[in-house]
Amino acid sequence: MTSNADRVMIFDTTLRDGEQAPGCSMTQPEKLRVAKALADLGVDVIEAGFPAASPGDWESVHSVAREVEGPIICGLARCTRDDIEKVARALRPAPKHRIHVFLATSAIHRQYKLNMAKEEIIRSAVEGVKIAREYCEDVEFSPEDASRTELEFLAQVVEAVIDAGATTVNIPDTVGYTVPHEFAELFRYLRKNVSNIDRARLSVHCHDDLGMAVANSLMAVVAGARQVECTINGIGERAGNCSLEEIVMALRTRETFFNARTNIQSQKLYPASRLVSSITGMPIPRNKAIVGENAFAHESGIHQHGMLKHASTYEIMRPQDVGLSRSALVLGKHSGRHALRERITELGFDIDETEFARVFEEFKALADKKKELFDGDIEALVLKAEGQDQGPWSLESLSTASGLQNATATVSLRHQDGRCIERSSSGDGPVDAAFKAIEDITGINPSLQKFELRSLSEGEDAQGEAIVYVNFQDRSYRGSSATTDIVESATRAFLEVINRIELSQKAQAA
Ligand SMILES: [Zn+2]
Structure with a gap:
């Protein structure tokens, strides 16, 4: 099907703005996994990080640039030669890359944050864009806090950076x-008052503090923006960013209204959303548009009656269009490779033979413990398949005993360097005792902030997922694990946190 609608580029910043959000930090292999899912989804640009922020960030951007094919890979920089050189070096392996420079322009930022006059802002922005152009043809400029910048000054900045080579x-x-209306006016103003505006692509980047990020972005598209910056599940600073799945499905569902379309493979939205949620530990609210568990559930009798007669009575999108193909089909011990393979594909995941072999093995092990395996169980198996060997510590054995007064746990851990250590501890329950034994073995004592348990599917023998949130040396970490035994899940989740802490200490030392 061909369409005359204008193309809107999707610029994903899950790995930069999204990852910056509290509790959403990802390890380098996790970032790579997300980047590959984004490429698969068909995003036009992946903003992979802010290389000047730390050596670990530089390394992550570099690995995405090296290993992810398809989209333009982008890195963020302030308007300084040092920042821009770091981005340029990190991006070098990517065939298509973009340098994104930014500088705040609003009066409040000029006065309190930068202590710079208007002329200095323009000079510095122009200089940043020119330096970036020395390394790269594709340069994006963002006037930070643009929406609170005096219109006339904003137009001057935009004109100057386009002249300097911003594309x-x-x-x-x-x-x-x-x-929404005010923001559309801002875009119209720029298109009318910036003489060289046609030489650059206009983009929009919204935050959701008042719940209007998607609406504001859509109005910017109406007023001429042809790139939208967004994140999977809307994760990001504070209330988050414009949600990728919402903007994409709004443009798709109302294509004739917006006369705009994206290149996104919408049936991959749901798996991408689940992947980011499982990696960051940010749960998706049940009623979240597009990817929430209830987004396509019809409960009321009148609605169900209408749906049975004709789905379009109450449905503006089909669940399969976003990759949601729930079924009542239950797998079990006797299900073969073929049935599992098919179910995984129907759930929207695309995994290779090695990964599948691993998932199948785990599937068999789980089917021995649990009679029926639902979609939630299978998703959990696929999502954790790659993330398993994150070491350095792995669990060798665990035994607990608990009574009303106290509990004890004996934990044995193996380190990649060959050490194998066993310790026993007591505590207020088996989970507490196991955590103490792990702290004892590893010498890492984080402070526990939150501990959650939830069931991944149905039935008495459902897998229990444990999620552990801790603070350690001013940083927050989380770990999760799902097994049919909640004490084991909790222990594995805590061990994941310990591994993350050890890995990030190593990365910082590097
Ligand atoms: Zn932002």
Whole structure:
């Protein structure tokens, strides 16, 4: 099917703005996994990180640039030669890359954050874009806090950076302050008052502080923006960013209204959303648009009656269009490779033979413990398949005993360097005792912030997922694990946290 609608580029910043959000930090292999899913989804640009922030960030951007094919790989920089050189070096292996430079322009940022006059802002922005152009043809500029910048000054900045060679100009609503009509006016103003505006692509970047990130982005598209910056599940600073799945499905469902379309493979939205949620530990609210568990559930009798007669009575999108193909089909011990393979594909995952072999093995082991395996169980198996060998510590054995007064746990861990250590501890319950034994073995004592348990599917023998949130040396970490035994899940989740802490200490030392 061909369409005359205008193409809107999707610029994904899950790995930069999204990852910056509290509790959403990802390890380098996790970032790579997300980047591959984004490429698969068909995003046009992946903003992989802010290389000047730390050596670990540089390394992550570099690995995405090296290993992910398809989209333009982008890195963020302030308007300084040092930042821009770091981005340029990190991006070098990517055949298509973009340098994104930013500088705040609003009065409040000029005065309190930068202590710079208007002329200095323009000079510095122009200089940043020119330096970036020395390394790269594709340069994006963002006037940070654009939505609170004086219109006339904003137009001057935009004109100057386009003259200096910016090929994309992004207008961020950094603090989530604007409202749809006002924001559309801002875009119209720029298109009318910036003489060279046609030489650059206009982009939009919204935050959700007042719950209008998607609406504001859509109005920017109406007013001429042809790139939208967004994140999977809307994760991001504070209330988050414009949600990728919502903007994509709004443009798709109302294509004739917006006269705009994206290149996204919408049936991969749901698996991508689940992947990011499982990696970051940010749960998806049940009623979240597009990817929430209830997004396509019809409960009321009148709705169900209508749905049975004709789905379009109450359904504006089909669940399979976003990759949701729930079925009542239950797998079990006697299900073969073929049935599992098919179910995984129907759930929207695309895994290779090695991964499948691993998932199948785990599937068999789980089917021995649990009679029926539902979609939630299978998703969990696929999602954890790659993330398993994250070491350095692995669990060798665990035994616990508990009574009403106290509990004890004996834990044995193996380190990649060959050590195998066993310790026993007591505590207020078996989970507490196991955590103490692990702290004893590893010498890492994080402070526990939150501990959650939830069931992944149905039935008495459902897998229990444990999620552990801790703080350690001013950083927050999380770990999760799902097994049919909640004490084991909790122990594995805590061990994942310990591994993350040890890995990030190593990365910082590097
Ligand atoms: Zn942002």
